[in-house]
Amino acid sequence: MKLFTIGPLEMDPQTLELGNKPLPYFRNSEFSIIMLEIEQIILEFANAEPNSKLAVLTGSGSSAMEAAVINCFDKKDKLLIINGGTFSARFVQICTTYSIPFQTIDLEFGEQLTSSHFDEYQNQGFTGLLVNIHETSTGQLYPIDIISHFCKSNNILLVVDAISSFLADDYDMKTRGIDLTIFSSQKSLALPPGLSYVIANPRALNKIYSNSPHTVYLDLKTHFDDMKRGQTPNTPAVGIILQMREKLERIQKLGVENYISKTADLASFFRNELQQTSFKLPNYTLSNALTPLICQSNNAPDIYNRALTEISVTLTPTGGILSNKLLRVGHIGNLKKSDYHPLIELLLKF
Numbered sequence: 001m002k003l004f005t006i007g008p009l010e011m012d013p014q015t016l017e018l019g020n021k022p023l024p025y026f027r028n029s030e031f032s033i034i035m036l037e038i039e040q041i042i043l044e045f046a047n048a049e050p051n052s053k054l055a056v057l058t059g060s061g062s063s064a065m066e067a068a069v070i071n072c073f074d075k076k077d078k079l080l081i082i083n084g085g086t087f088s089a090r091f092v093q094i095c096t097t098y099s100i101p102f103q104t105i106d107l108e109f110g111e112q113l114t115s116s117h118f119d120e121y122q123n124q125g126f127t128g129l130l131v132n133i134h135e136t137s138t139g140q141l142y143p144i145d146i147i148s149h150f151c152k153s154n155n156i157l158l159v160v161d162a163i164s165s166f167l168a169d170d171y172d173m174k175t176r177g178i179d180l181t182i183f184s185s186q187k188s189l190a191l192p193p194g195l196s197y198v199i200a201n202p203r204a205l206n207k208i209y210s211n212s213p214h215t216v217y218l219d220l221k222t223h224f225d226d227m228k229r230g231q232t233p234n235t236p237a238v239g240i241i242l243q244m245r246e247k248l249e250r251i252q253k254l255g256v257e258n259y260i261s262k263t264a265d266l267a268s269f270f271r272n273e274l275q276q277t278s279f280k281l282p283n284y285t286l287s288n289a290l291t292p293l294i295c296q297s298n299n300a301p302d303i304y305n306r307a308l309t310e311i312s313v314t315l316t317p318t319g320g321i322l323s324n325k326l327l328r329v330g331h332i333g334n335l336k337k338s339d340y341h342p343l344i345e346l347l348l349k350f
């Protein structure tokens, strides 16, 4: 079975091997050293400003989304959410649940986010912007420059869910003025699901330390405080942390640009091969992490099933209103070009 999914993914042999090992105890300096090494490498990969901090949460990506929102914002804030798919719907749900005021820029399927979408929101007293920079449900990679420009000119805290984009697309917190980044273990890092992360720059940290969210487990202040000595407030997913350290060291050796270009190469190879098929790509800008296939005959579930039974490939189905129309093919994880050959042959039959 090959996974062309978006997480969990095909894992590397080194990651799998570590998953077989007994776990060490973690309330000691040996484990703290590993945590601090992880923080340093991640801050470097994200090009985070000096004095930025990493919080390591044990929970899926949504826990970091929830933590970020409720630690940075409260009822006195006013947020703008780029709303173009099921992951932005999660931000909407979090803000609704915690009564944090918000408005949305709603995008229809196929609609590219442009600077004109922001015109009516200038100087309206917004204090934060939430975006899933790669809206994984559609494959659209939003234009960070436009978003960043709007946030800078309105002095708005920019919170980016980069869960499926970090280490798959270029990402630079300092240059783009990103105040807070969310990502998780099961996407481009190709680790098991279970860890999620928040990177906060000094501006975001300031906001976080001045708030008192109604939460214990997701209180980021306790995470950042403990992380000063390489620890977490609760028992973390120790095994995934060890797998993460090993993976980060390998990416560092390879060079983060080369790690990203491997995914970019797979994406452009696959998109190029698709031209011989009847499948179309959407017109908006795409992330390297996955290719959304528009199924003109609304037969996405049929193709998903045939890929599973005929070539042992798991594609990524799409939920909700796009379930018949859109299939997604992942390019992250331990994949190579030849893995795509059987899939392209199958797609040629439609």
Ligand SMILES: *Cc1c(COP(=O)(O)O)cnc(C)c1O
Residues within 6 Å of the ligand: 007, 060, 061, 062, 063, 087, 132, 134, 135, 136, 161, 162, 163, 164, 184
């Ligand atoms: C995968 C993903 C998440 C996290 O989902 P979980 O199931 O909670 O891990 C959040 N946002 C985006 C954009 C994602 O791709």
